[in-house]
Amino acid sequence: MSTRNKHRMGHFIALKSAIINGEETVVKQYLVDRSMLDVEKSYLLELAELGGNAAIIQLLEQVPVKDPNKSFQA
Numbered sequence: 001m002s003t004r005n006k007h008r009m010g011h012f013i014a015l016k017s018a019i020i021n022g023e024e025t026v027v028k029q030y031l032v033d034r035s036m037l038d039v040e041k042s043y044l045l046e047l048a049e050l051g052g053n054a055a056i057i058q059l060l061e062q063v064p065v066k067d068p069n070k071s072f073q074a
Helices: 003-020 024-031 038-051 054-061
Strands: none
Touching: 003 024, 003 038, 024 054, 038 054
């Protein structure tokens, strides 16, 4: 696994933990100038909805979805 992929995976895990813990400020920091795949966004939105934190849900809804064809580089 490349260093870039490890960093991306660590970022996603930390973001997921912040959502589960209801840490709105941390979630906001992780989402600054970020886009994500639709599947990632859907998963994180489901977690936020389970937690019932409207502010986190709103933050996630504003994240742009990126083209999956551009996220993988050969």
